[in-house]
Amino acid sequence: MLFNIQDLVDDRLCYEKIRELRWSEGVKCPHCGSKEHKRHGHHNTCEHRYRYQCKKCGKYYDDLSNTVFQGHHQPLKIWVLCLYLMGLNLSNRQIALELGLNESDTHAMTSLLREGVYEKYQTEPLEGIVEIDELYLVAGHKGKPESVKKKSEKPESDV
Numbered sequence: 001m002l003f004n005i006q007d008l009v010d011d012r013l014c015y016e017k018i019r020e021l022r023w024s025e026g027v028k029c030p031h032c033g034s035k036e037h038k039r040h041g042h043h044n045t046c047e048h049r050y051r052y053q054c055k056k057c058g059k060y061y062d063d064l065s066n067t068v069f070q071g072h073h074q075p076l077k078i079w080v081l082c083l084y085l086m087g088l089n090l091s092n093r094q095i096a097l098e099l100g101l102n103e104s105d106t107h108a109m110t111s112l113l114r115e116g117v118y119e120k121y122q123t124e125p126l127e128g129i130v131e132i133d134e135l136y137l138v139a140g141h142k143g144k145p146e147s148v149k150k151k152s153e154k155p156e157s158d159v
């Protein structure tokens with residue numbers, strides 16, 4: 001195969017998109033719900049994964065806290081690509097081949113993703129999945145990373 005799809009997808013853009021979807025109404029503490037926060041560097045596994053400290057309860061959280069992506073060793077772009085390939089109705093076996101994963105890992109990931117991306121108490125996880133699919137349809141097939149970048153550069157109010 002000439003291209004490896006993983007090399008064509010940028011982790012930084014994945015995090016920007018996740019932030020855009022997840023914090024669309026502002027960064028919010030998953031522990032107490034407060035929006036009062038300050039940036040606190042980044043997660044030690046990835047510089048694009050922002051950390052925050054809640055000014056109300058003092059706890060730390062990051063872009064992936066309380067999402068299915070948290071606590072797994074796969075980079076975010078692998079999860080995003082997995083979602084994308086699920087959207088194309090590929091089997092677990094095909095997804096595993098495409099992403100260089102073993103089938104049991106892939107099965108675990110697709111099962112989790114089907115349950116929803118965000119916090120369990122949130123009731124509309126599908127919206128995010130659909131938007132991620134659309135983003136990568138655009139990014140993947142038309143090859144215009146600039147337009148994707150522009151999309152995710154909305155002015156952010158309180159970061």
Ligand SMILES: [Zn+2]
Nearest residue numbers: 029032054057
């Ligand atoms: Zn808090």
